[in-house]
Amino acid sequence: MTNKLNIKDLSWEDLNTLTQQLELPKFRAEQIWRGLYQHLAISSEEMKLIPKVQRDLLDKNYRFNSFQSYKKFVSIDGSVKFLFELWDGEKVEAVYMPWHDEEGKLERATICVSSQIGCGLDCKFCATGTMGLTRNLKASEIIDQIITCEKDLGITLTNIVFMGMGEPLLNFNNVMKSIENLSGGPFKKFRRKRITVSTSGVIPGIRKLAELQPPVKLALSLHATTNGARDKIIPLNQKSGGLNPLLLEIEKYYRKTKMPLTYEYIPFKGLNDTEQDAKRLAKIAKRVPSRVNLIPFNDISFTEPTGISASLRPVDDKKMNEFVNQIKSFGGVAIVRDTFGSDIDAACGQLALSEKESTENE
Numbered sequence: 266m267t268n269k270l271n272i273k274d275l276s277w278e279d280l281n282t283l284t285q286q287l288e289l290p291k292f293r294a295e296q297i298w299r300g301l302y303q304h305l306a307i308s309s310e311e312m313k314l315i316p317k318v319q320r321d322l323l324d325k326n327y328r329f330n331s332f333q334s335y336k337k338f339v340s341i342d343g344s345v346k347f348l349f350e351l352w353d354g355e356k357v358e359a360v361y362m363p364w365h366d367e368e369g370k371l372e373r374a375t376i377c378v379s380s381q382i383g384c385g386l387d388c389k390f391c392a393t394g395t396m397g398l399t400r401n402l403k404a405s406e407i408i409d410q411i412i413t414c415e416k417d418l419g420i421t422l423t424n425i426v427f428m429g430m431g432e433p434l435l436n437f438n439n440v441m442k443s444i445e446n447l448s449g450g451p452f453k454k455f456r457r458k459r460i461t462v463s464t465s466g467v468i469p470g471i472r473k474l475a476e477l478q479p480p481v482k483l484a485l486s487l488h489a490t491t492n493g494a495r496d497k498i499i500p501l502n503q504k505s506g507g508l509n510p511l512l513l514e515i516e517k518y519y520r521k522t523k524m525p526l527t528y529e530y531i532p533f534k535g536l537n538d539t540e541q542d543a544k545r546l547a548k549i550a551k552r553v554p555s556r557v558n559l560i561p562f563n564d565i566s567f568t569e570p571t572g573i574s575a576s577l578r579p580v581d582d583k584k585m586n587e588f589v590n591q592i593k594s595f596g597g598v599a600i601v602r603d604t605f606g607s608d609i610d611a612a613c614g615q616l617a618l619s620e621k622e623s624t625e626n627e
């Protein structure tokens with residue numbers, strides 16, 4: 266383990282200050298930035314344009330990679346799940362998802378990144394929620410999920426979704442810094458409108474996120490249209506005052522940013538899958554330009570759930586199609602989202618949790 270800072274935790278301004286302090290020529294800052302974000306350097310030796318003596322200066326105080334190792338799991342559908350081991354031995358996941366058009370041409374190359382190790386929000390349908398929160402990820406630890414994925418697979422990603430382990434808006438500063446570094450400086454790796462932050466409904470975080478210019482896209486893990494049902498599966502709902510203040514904040518986000526919203530919704534058998542649910546969902550979705558993504562439930566029975574978690578069941582395909590058509594008939598825009606990696610432990614937190622358990626049992 267090393268206590269050195271990761272160089273990707275520096276902003277563009279910080280990097281300029283550093284090169285001044287080290288008395289390096291001014292243009293080195295841009296070379297280093299491009300080395301990190303354009304050429305995906307994970308060691309100083311890879312930055313051949315920088316003289317060795319200057320690379321040694323950087324190496325003295327900074328490291329270039331967040332992970333001591335990683336494993337990857339390739340699915341038959343083309344998605345790839347990465348399990349990274351950080352310098353403190355903690356594990357975190359990211360998933361690469363290739364989206365193709367009807368002719369089979371690659372349309373989007375998306376990565377779903379994690380923002381925390383574990384999560385403290387305890388949503389009842391989520392494997393990560395059973396782990397509790399260990400710690401926030403640093404900006405560099407988020408950025409390196411993306412850099413490592415691109416480097417390993419030899420691809421250029423087009424989209425980022427903060428929808429992996431953790432609640433991104435409860436690690437606000439690090440998530441913002443990662444977004445700023447990935448979309449700023451002399452090499453803008455991603456456009457902001459290709460970045461989506463997904464939240465379970467952290468109202469103060471949504472308010473702060475709306476201040477970001479240019480803005481990013483926002484997705485809300487809604488999963489229920491009544492407080493009764495949402496309280497059961499997302500404990501944060503009750504703690505933050507229920508659906509009304511949340512939906513008002515979402516509307517304000519749209520008014521401020523003009524970014525269309527996404528509502529994520531897992532229909533569970535007998536809990537939130539009635540025609541009335543579809544009607545309420547369409548009504549919510551029509552408040553501002555938005556789309557409902559219906560997500561098939563990923564089984565988390567390997568976590569040996571108790572209470573409400575143990576009673577959650579997926580709807581079958583027929584019900585899913587009926588539900589999507591009901592939302593459309595009430596005027597909402599809705600799709601059933603493709604699922605990726607069902608053969609490689611796709612549920613969020615599933616790999617990290619099974620690895621954690623197997624290491625604990627060693």
Ligand code: SF4
Nearest residue numbers: 384387388391394431
């Ligand atoms: S769904 Fe997201 S916010 Fe909820 S417990 Fe899982 S990781 Fe945390």
